[in-house]
Amino acid sequence: MASLELKNVVKRYKSQTVLDNLSLTVADGETLVLFGPxxxxxxxxxxxxxxxxxxxxxxxxxxxxxxxxxxxxxRGVGMxxxxxxxxxxxxxxxxxxTPLEAKRSSPSAIKAGxxxxxxxxxxxxxxxxxxxxxxxxxxxRTALARALVGSPPLLLLDDPLRNVDAKLxxxxxxxxxxxxxxxxxxxxxxxxxxxxxxxxxxxxxVMSQGVIRQLGTPEQIYxxxxxxxxxxxxxxxxxxxLDVKPARDARGVYVGLSNxxxxxxxxxxxxxxxxxxxxxxxxxxHFAEDNEPGAIPVTVEAETPLNEKIVTLVRTVRGREILVSxxxxxxxxxxxxxxIAVDGKSALLFDQASGERIGAKNVVKLRxxxxx
Amino acid sequence: MEHTSLLExxxxxxxxxxxxxxxxxxxxxxxxxxxxxNETILRIPPQLIFEPTLAxxxxxxxxxxxxxxxxxxxxFMRNLWNSVFLSVTSVAVSLLLGVPAAYAFARHKFRGxxxxxxxxxxxxxxxxxxxxxxxxxxxxxxxxxxxxFGLIWVYQLICLPLILWIVxxxxxxxxxxxxxxxxxxxxxxxxxxRKIALPLAGPGIAAAGLLAFIFAWxxxxxxxxxxxxxxxxxxxxxxxxxxxxxxxYGQISAAIVLSIxxxxxxxxxxxxxxxxxxxxxxxxx
Numbered sequence: 001m002a003s004l005e006l007k008n009v010v011k012r013y014k015s016q017t018v019l020d021n022l023s024l025t026v027a028d029g030e031t032l033v034l035f036g037p038x039x040x041x042x043x044x045x046x047x048x049x050x051x052x053x054x055x056x057x058x059x060x061x062x063x064x065x066x067x068x069x070x071x072x073x074x075r076g077v078g079m080x081x082x083x084x085x086x087x088x089x090x091x092x093x094x095x096x097x098t099p100l101e102a103k104r105s106s107p108s109a110i111k112a113g114x115x116x117x118x119x120x121x122x123x124x125x126x127x128x129x130x131x132x133x134x135x136x137x138x139x140x141r142t143a144l145a146r147a148l149v150g151s152p153p154l155l156l157l158d159d160p161l162r163n164v165d166a167k168l169x170x171x172x173x174x175x176x177x178x179x180x181x182x183x184x185x186x187x188x189x190x191x192x193x194x195x196x197x198x199x200x201x202x203x204x205x206v207m208s209q210g211v212i213r214q215l216g217t218p219e220q221i222y223x224x225x226x227x228x229x230x231x232x233x234x235x236x237x238x239x240x241x242l243d244v245k246p247a248r249d250a251r252g253v254y255v256g257l258s259n260x261x262x263x264x265x266x267x268x269x270x271x272x273x274x275x276x277x278x279x280x281x282x283x284x285x286h287f288a289e290d291n292e293p294g295a296i297p298v299t300v301e302a303e304t305p306l307n308e309k310i311v312t313l314v315r316t317v318r319g320r321e322i323l324v325s326x327x328x329x330x331x332x333x334x335x336x337x338x339x340i341a342v343d344g345k346s347a348l349l350f351d352q353a354s355g356e357r358i359g360a361k362n363v364v365k366l367r368x369x370x371x372x
Numbered sequence: 373m374e375h376t377s378l379l380e381x382x383x384x385x386x387x388x389x390x391x392x393x394x395x396x397x398x399x400x401x402x403x404x405x406x407x408x409x410n411e412t413i414l415r416i417p418p419q420l421i422f423e424p425t426l427a428x429x430x431x432x433x434x435x436x437x438x439x440x441x442x443x444x445x446x447x448f449m450r451n452l453w454n455s456v457f458l459s460v461t462s463v464a465v466s467l468l469l470g471v472p473a474a475y476a477f478a479r480h481k482f483r484g485x486x487x488x489x490x491x492x493x494x495x496x497x498x499x500x501x502x503x504x505x506x507x508x509x510x511x512x513x514x515x516x517x518x519x520x521f522g523l524i525w526v527y528q529l530i531c532l533p534l535i536l537w538i539v540x541x542x543x544x545x546x547x548x549x550x551x552x553x554x555x556x557x558x559x560x561x562x563x564x565x566r567k568i569a570l571p572l573a574g575p576g577i578a579a580a581g582l583l584a585f586i587f588a589w590x591x592x593x594x595x596x597x598x599x600x601x602x603x604x605x606x607x608x609x610x611x612x613x614x615x616x617x618x619x620x621y622g623q624i625s626a627a628i629v630l631s632i633x634x635x636x637x638x639x640x641x642x643x644x645x646x647x648x649x650x651x652x653x654x655x656x657x
Contacts, residue, residue, distance in 0.1 A: 052555065071561075072556050073555050073557075073558045073560055078556070079556045081552075085549035085553040086550075086553075087553075089571050098557045099557040099558055101559075102558030102559045103558060150558070
């Protein structure tokens with residue numbers, strides 16, 4: 001049982017600040033995903049928590065105890081590395097057994113512990129192999145088993161699916177949440193794959209340049225991204241972003257798209273008259289009848305069926321390209337002229353200059369503290 | 373490669389034989405000389421066919437050197453023992469000091485660590501003769517001249533920098549994450565050093581140790597100046613074969629054969645581990 005708390009943590013390498021006054025709380029039993037591009041400081045953050053590098057400033061609490069100055073071996077965390085970091089001179093069994101050996105467990109207890117976790121991760125048949133004789137998937141599972149075997153209350157997983165093939169990654173994405181939930185451990189999971197982040201996280205912390213840009217549930221991050229940058233990172237196909245200048249008439253706030261007035265529900269008043277970028281998720285658009293109010297005339301350029309959904313690339317009169325996604329079977333056009341309509345509720349408005357979402361309720365300036 | 377013709381194989385065999393003969397010839401010739409008397413060695417032209425004699429080896433092992441001028445006592449076996457003792461002890465001390473130091477230099481970048489490491493290496497730049505004069509004076513004052521302790525200490529100049537710099541490279545090649553993983557698993561840094569770093573750098577340590585042993589074994593000038601007859605290794609002891617009645621080529625050859633045997637045996641034995649080490653290094657993380 002262990003919560004994790006970071007308070008104003010700073011880490012610099014020479015003149016470069018890798019983590020900039022970062023604070024974060026992970027509740028007991030929660031799975032927090034750290035998501036962001038490479039160089040965002042995710043791995044550094046994980047290593048600070050594990051205790052293999054020291055912060056320049058700030059404190060780290062595990063289970064309420066100040067662990068900042070405690071050596072790695074006494075923090076009682078489990079960690080799986082992106083490059084697996086298996087001990088090449090030991091068999092898979094011995095690799096997994098090392099945390100139990102450190103606890104001075106009896107040989108029979110070690111054997112039982114290793115075998116049960118190996119069975120769980122389906123590597124029981126390769127326990128006698130050295131790492132070089134294991135496939136990438138088996139290495140990854142061995143590394144995961146080694147992190148899990150001591151039942152640590154806090155698990156740190158550094159992009160464990162990065163170096164495995166797509167099929168295994170898909171399987172593990174399904175298996176992992178269950179596995180982690182069964183353990184009841186607090187988990188900090190680093191990934192660069194937004195699908196993994198959405199599938200695994202109770203909450204997601206989006207990081208870039210050593211700062212948490214947004215912290216929220218997968219739903220919040222997707223529906224209410226704090227900035228254009230975050231909106232772009234989540235979603236496949238990516239969000240459509242168009243420059244607009246919202247205005248107001250009797251019916252409410254609208255934006256002009258190809259000379260058509262598209263009314264937005266719930267659009268913040270502050271956006272009116274400003275240079276904005278409108279973010280439209282491909283699934284927030286649909287093909288419309290020609291005479292529907294707010295329907296935008298477009299030309300269909302290309303269509304990509306993706307089994308469960310169909311993605312269509314259309315071009316507006318002004319030459320802007322837009323992606324439209326619809327469930328397979330929904331009405332649509334695959335060529336020629338068509339009209340599309342916007343679901344006014346799910347349109348997102350961003351400030352063109354700062355890239356921040358306008359009217360974002362739960363966006364706090366994260367430089368100086370924890371996100372709401 | 374499966375379809376090499378017979379001719380190709382023969383040619384390759386011939387070529388390999390030529391190369392081996394070229395490089396091994398001096399050793400082969402010394403080996404042959406060690407079974408000959410001075411008279412047969414100095415015959416002109418030299419002959420490949422001779423009647424082998426064990427007299428040289430007998431003389432070395434019994435310590436009685438027969439010359440035209442009479443019998444001379446030589447301490448070859450004593451010298452051989454001195455070589456073994458000095459080299460083994462020096463390398464052992466160097467490993468004991470050098471391996472932990474190499475680990476520290478590889479893993480813990482502390483203030484001045486590069487300078488200290490380089491200073492240690494620079495000991496190898498100084499010409500031995502330049503160091504020897506002041507060293508001899510100091511050693512005589514300290515009572516270290518002509519002691520095993522003093523010699524082993526001076527031999528550290530040969531062994532320690534070598535071991536330090538080679539082993540350091542091997543430690544640096546071990547991904548830090550592997551050691552982190554072991555520590556996060558709950559092991560102390562010392563356990564990590566013993567169970568992870570040492571075994572993984574093992575082949576490098578073996579190679580460095582072997583190299584240091586050969587350098588120590590072959591050292592001549594330190595022992596020449598700092599040791600008297602009863603502490604001298606074979607390299608210096610061989611001077612005894614230059615007698616007033618001429619150079620004893622037969623005995624010198626036999627002495628060489630006896631003195632290269634230990635290093636050769638060690639190299640052949642360690643080869644297995646060296647090769648194993650190379651293949652272990654090929655495994656990624």
